Structure formats: structure tokens, C-alpha cells
Amino acid sequence: MSWRMFVTRQYKKTKLEAWFDANQTFPNARNYSYSEFPNKFTWHPRPGFWKERKRGDVFKRLSEVHSSSGELLYLRMLLLRKKGSKSFEDLKSVNGHIHETFKEACATLGLLKNDNQWRHMLNDPHLYLSDEDALAEIEKLFNDIGKSLKDYATMPFPSEVYFSNAVNGLLQEETSYDKEELKILHEKNHEMLNPEQKKVYDSIIQNVYNKVGGVFFVYGSGGCGMTFLWQTLCCRLRSEGKIVLPVASCGIAVVLLPGGRTAHSRFHIPLKLDQDSTAGIRHGTDIAELI
Incomplete structure (x- = not known):
């Protein structure tokens, strides 16, 4: 059946x-789950059909669903995993049996567990930490986002012995990418850039290697390939051992950027701004060294 015939059948x-x-x-x-589908197919809203994608990679994700959403939550769980479903009944079918609810289908697939496994784990004596151990672990988590227990005057601080051999976790994170893998991905993506994308790509790369800096404003409507351009640039620079800090103004955009953070998180921008506001990055911290 041709795509034209497929389109006329739908409304x-x-x-x-x-x-x-x-x-x-x-x-x-049928080789892709619903969540994977946009990576290989393009959505055409009128009259409503999927067409096989000809070029470029797209990264999409299903909208988050609150844990109290009932069947909607279990439907999302199935859409993330099941491939080739041809109807809602097929989506609820496991080993030839059609379940009454999405929750029952999830349970049969082993996607739902009772709380007993967590109770057993929490009773494991090897999981208990001393106060010093716990503080050290909290400090390491804080360091990952550029903060410290020392920021809070009333909080105790673990002994320095816990950090005697410590390294800058943020710097280590940004320099630990697989260069060979990124090089291969860059070569693949670079071949798929269109002329407009290549113009932006070449301008930014030239400024990076000439060490002249620069500010670039790239405008385009949704789906025109801006995210693909940023991903290609990140692959090129990281494959050569350079540090790239992708940031965006919202969490949804950050998901599309490899290694992305919100600008507020990365640069410690206060949520409430006034004429005296400054970014909360102090000298000598891990985030200061990284930048």
C-alpha cells in the first residue's frame, strides 16, 4: 500500500x-515503541499520519505523567516499552492474553513490583552509613551542582579525610566523554547538515579555533533542525577533548541537549532578581574551576 492510499484511509x-x-x-x-517512533518517522497532522523520516535524527520524549494519574501512567509505561502494537487491545495483550486494564498488563510484564523488595533492601545492615559517611555523600551530591554543606552555617561538615583525594567531579564529568564514539557520531551528523546549518556550524567552529569568542543568535521554527545543529557541534568539540556547557532556559529544552543543564542550575542564577543580583559562583569552587 502506498503512503497516498494510507493517508486517504484516515481522518x-x-x-x-x-x-x-x-x-x-x-x-x-513494528520495530519501534511509540516513544521511539518520532526518531524514525515524521508526523503529519493533517489528516494525521506517520511518514518514514528521510534524514536527520530527532530526540523526543513522552510527556511526564504524575504517579497518581492511574491508567494514564500505566499506558505511558507500555508505550515506552511495547513495540508494534496495532490497537489498544494489542497494547494490553501479554503472551496472547488481553488484560482488562493497562495496569494488569504492566504487572504481567514485570513493570510493577510490590514494596517487599525495598523493605528487604533497607534491612540490609551493609546499607547503613555513619553520620560522617552520610554527610560526605551529601557533600559530594551538593558539589555536583556547585553547592556545599558549608553554604549552610548550621550544618555540620564531614572530616576533610573524606576529600583528601577528591577530584573536581564537574570537570571530570565534562572530560570523560567517549571521544571515538563522538567522532563517529559527528561525522555521521555533519554529512546531514543542510546549507544553512553548515553556515552556522562553520561560523561557530571558526570562532572557537580562532579563540575570538562570539554570540550567535540562531532563529528557526520548531522542527527545522536547531537541536540537531547543537548536538553536532557538541559532538565535534567534545570529540577533541574540549569542554562544552550546553544550557537552556527550561527543563524540556535541556533534555534535548547532550549533557545539558538549565542556565539557573549551571550558573547559579537566582530565581528572584533585582538590581543587586549576582550569580552565586564563588572563587575556588568546582563550578568556578570548570568555567
């Missing part, structure tokens, strides 16, 4: 309904 389909239809029609579509 105002939702993305999920169109995914079911695509799985019925195209064998290669």
Missing part, C-alpha cells in the same frame, strides 16, 4: 491511533 487521527495504523501497514514500523 483526523491522533498520533497514537496513527501509530496503530502504521504498525498494521508497515512491517518496519
Whole structure:
């Protein structure tokens, strides 16, 4: 069946309904879960169908669902894992048996566990930490986001022996990427850049290697490949051992950036700003050394 025939058969389909239809029609579509589908197929909202993606990689994720959302939560769990489903009944089917609810299907697949395993783990005597051990672990977690227990005057601080051989965790994190893997990914992505993307790419790379700095404003509507451009640039620079600190203004955008953080988190920007506000980065801290 051609794509044209496939389109005329549908009318105002939702993305999920169109995914079911695509799985019925195209064998290669059955290799991907619903959450993976946008990486290989492009959504056309009118009249509503998925078409195989010709070039470029896209990173999408399903919207978060609160733990109290009931069946919606379990539906999301199935969409993250099951491949090739052709209907809601098929989505709830496990080993040939169609369950009444999405929750029952999740339970049969082993996606739901009772609390006994956690109770047994918490009773393991090897898991108990001394006060000093616990403080040291908290300090390390704080250090990962550029903070410290010393920021809080009333908090105790663990003995320095815990940090005698410590390294800058932030710096280590940003220099521990697999260079060979990134080099291969960069070469693949670079070949798929369109002329406009290559123009931006070349300008930024030139400024990096000439050490002249610069500010670049790249404008484009959603889906035009800006994220793909940033990912390609990150791969190029990190494959050569350079440090890249991708930041965005919101958490959703950060998910699309490899190693991304929100600007507020990375640069300690206060949430409430006034004329006297400054970024809370102090001399001698891990984040200061990283930057």
C-alpha cells in the first residue's frame, strides 16, 4: 500500500491511533515503541499520519505523567516499552492474553513490583552509613551542582579525610566523554547538515579555533533542525577533548541537549532578581574551576 492510499484511509487521527495504523501497514514500523517512533518517522497532522523520516535524527520524549494519574501512567509505561502494537487491545495483550486494564498488563510484564523488595533492601545492615559517611555523600551530591554543606552555617561538615583525594567531579564529568564514539557520531551528523546549518556550524567552529569568542543568535521554527545543529557541534568539540556547557532556559529544552543543564542550575542564577543580583559562583569552587 502506498503512503497516498494510507493517508486517504484516515481522518483526523491522533498520533497514537496513527501509530496503530502504521504498525498494521508497515512491517518496519513494528520495530519501534511509540516513544521511539518520532526518531524514525515524521508526523503529519493533517489528516494525521506517520511518514518514514528521510534524514536527520530527532530526540523526543513522552510527556511526564504524575504517579497518581492511574491508567494514564500505566499506558505511558507500555508505550515506552511495547513495540508494534496495532490497537489498544494489542497494547494490553501479554503472551496472547488481553488484560482488562493497562495496569494488569504492566504487572504481567514485570513493570510493577510490590514494596517487599525495598523493605528487604533497607534491612540490609551493609546499607547503613555513619553520620560522617552520610554527610560526605551529601557533600559530594551538593558539589555536583556547585553547592556545599558549608553554604549552610548550621550544618555540620564531614572530616576533610573524606576529600583528601577528591577530584573536581564537574570537570571530570565534562572530560570523560567517549571521544571515538563522538567522532563517529559527528561525522555521521555533519554529512546531514543542510546549507544553512553548515553556515552556522562553520561560523561557530571558526570562532572557537580562532579563540575570538562570539554570540550567535540562531532563529528557526520548531522542527527545522536547531537541536540537531547543537548536538553536532557538541559532538565535534567534545570529540577533541574540549569542554562544552550546553544550557537552556527550561527543563524540556535541556533534555534535548547532550549533557545539558538549565542556565539557573549551571550558573547559579537566582530565581528572584533585582538590581543587586549576582550569580552565586564563588572563587575556588568546582563550578568556578570548570568555567
